[in-house]
Amino acid sequence: MTTEASAPTLADTPTAAWGAVLSMALCVALLIASEFLPVSLLTPMAAGLHATEGQTGQAISISGLFAVVASLLVTTVAGRLNRKTVLVAMTALMLASLVLVAAASNFTILMVGRALLGVCVGGFWALATAVIMRLVPSEAMPRALAILYGGQAIAAAFAAPIGSYLGGMFGWREVFWALTPLVAVNLVWHLTALPSLPARDRQDFxxxxxxxxxxxxxxxxxxxxxxxxxxxxxxxxxxxxxxxxxxxxxxxxxxxxxxxxxxxxxxxxxxxxxxxxxxxxxxxxxxxxxxxxxxxxxxxxxxxxxxxxxxxxxxxxxxxxxxxxxxxxxxxxxxxxxxxxxxxxxxxxxxxxxxxxxxxxxxxxxxxxxxxxxxxxxxxxxxxxxxxxxxxxxxx
Incomplete structure (x- = not known):
């Protein structure tokens, strides 16, 4: 039996649903941290990759470009796929992105890693609210959305200063490496907490x-x-x-x-x-x-x-x-x-x-x-x- 077939369903207890919401909130926090860490590490990243600060700033623009494409295509290209499968795939891409960025030996590899992250960012956010609506009853939506955006607020508050501080102590690559076990844990949490979410009506342009x-x-x-x-x-x-x-x-x-x-x-x-x-x-x-x-x-x-x-x-x-x-x-x-x-x-x-x-x-x-x-x-x-x-x- 596959992991998805044995996963909890929407008929299960509210505890399972809230666990899924929390796993998505953690994913949001990690996404925001991963996307904007270059802001606090821009200077050492530029020096380490022998690039200008303006060029290294494109590590954010390239993720934005691929996020745009992913946000527009995810509900059409992946429209018939189980939403749990898509969210798990997005988290796996985030893990691959962090590994590539942390290990990048040149500017090109950095850009590839950031492009993968952009796909994850766009795909996840395009589906997030619709998935939350399926995890909890309508009367619990405000609380669920507050939890989801709470992950964003936590990352916004702590990712940049902690990234800057740890980057100064250990180096910018180590900051990206430090995120990888957290994303791996989040990936496993998705697999166990998210219920099966079969696709509904396919979105079109x-x-x-x-x-x-x-x-x-x-x-x-x-x-x-x-x-x-x-x-x-x-x-x-x-x-x-x-x-x-x-x-x-x-x-x-x-x-x-x-x-x-x-x-x-x-x-x-x-x-x-x-x-x-x-x-x-x-x-x-x-x-x-x-x-x-x-x-x-x-x-x-x-x-x-x-x-x-x-x-x-x-x-x-x-x-x-x-x-x-x-x-x-x-x-x-x-x-x-x-x-x-x-x-x-x-x-x-x-x-x-x-x-x-x-x-x-x-x-x-x-x-x-x-x-x-x-x-x-x-x-x-x-x-x-x-x-x-x-x-x-x-x-x-």
Whole structure:
């Protein structure tokens, strides 16, 4: 009997279902940690691979590119496969990616490893919410989603500062190696805790195209891309700024990144508490606050105390941004949630890709100040497109 045939089913006890939710939350934490570790390890990775910091920043953009492709294709190419099989395969790809990156002897192998991670990121996130809906009854969905995004908040809080600190002590390769046993444990947990999840109706591109033909949805999708693009143009190259402008050593760097990450818990709590029926006025808030914090960094970047406060503000809004825009999506594309989810994941990952590419070009061609200025320009574009937010709402 195969592992999947003997796995628990949806008719089993709630304990089995919550175990599956927890295994997915751990996968989220490991995915976020794996995806953004290069942010805190950018300088030593560039030196170890004999590349520029701008080139090494493309380790994030390449994963974003493949995440875009995977998010759009996973529900069509793998549409008839058992969802448990797909999630297990995605986790196995994450393990393979970490091994390749940790062992990379040159820039090309690093890019291959990061491309595999991108497939995992896009595939997992495109399916995550739909799978959670099948693991727990509808009344338990808020709790289940809170657990899932809790994994994201934990990784955002601790992955960067711990990665920076351990990278300074042992080397950047050892940080990636340290994640591999955790991913292996998560893989086994998926196999034992996830019930069999046979595919339902196959998703096609028609539903996605239909959504893109709705002007309000297309405007919202574009505005969300500009908001995330602004964030990642700055965030991808934060370490060179903190080292070159603020003058942070490894210890201070880790503390500043920890302040940014810990503020994310506050942002998640605040967004869950204050996002109400009126979503329109909140849509420009992420770009406004995060763009303002980036401008503050340009003006006050030599003061580590000011930088710490600004990064905390930025980090709180960074996690709140996901809640705001996903709430917008659920309320304005509720008739096609899977198609909307795939498009949102693709949009976010495209933003990560473009942010890393644009920021890298500006860093290598001009300066770190130019990179941060580019982030501010994207934030202003998002604010201008959103306006009062009403043109991004579904007509009543």
């Amino acid at each position: 028609g539903a996605m195209l239909a959504l893109l033909r709705r002007p309000y949805f297309l405007r919202g999708l574009t505005a969300s891309m500009l908001s995330w693009g602004s964030a990642f143009t700055m965030f991808t190259y934060l370490r060179p700024f903190l080292e070159g402008v603020t003058g942070a050593d490894v210890g201070l760097l880790s503390l500043l990144l920890l302040a940014l990450g810990m503020a994310g818990f506050i942002g998640t709590w605040a967004a869950g508490r204050f996002v109400g029926p009126e979503i329109a006025p909140l849509l420009k808030t992420p770009a406004l606050i995060m763009g303002g914090a980036t401008l503050g960094l340009l003006l006050l970047g030599r003061s580590w105390l000011a930088v710490g406060v600004l990064l905390a503000v930025w980090g709180a809004m960074n996690t709140g941004m996901s809640v705001i825009w996903m709430t917008w999506m659920s309320r304005n594309a509720g008739d096609a949630p899977e198609a909307a989810g795939s498009l949102m994941v693709a949009a976010i990952q495209t933003s990560i890709l473009l942010g890393a590419v644009i920021g890298g070009w500006l860093l290598d061609g001009l300066s770190i100040q130019a990179t941060f200025a580019g982030s501010i320009i994207l934030a202003l574009a998002a604010i201008a497109l959103i306006g009062d937010g009403r043109r991004l709402l579904k007509p009543q």
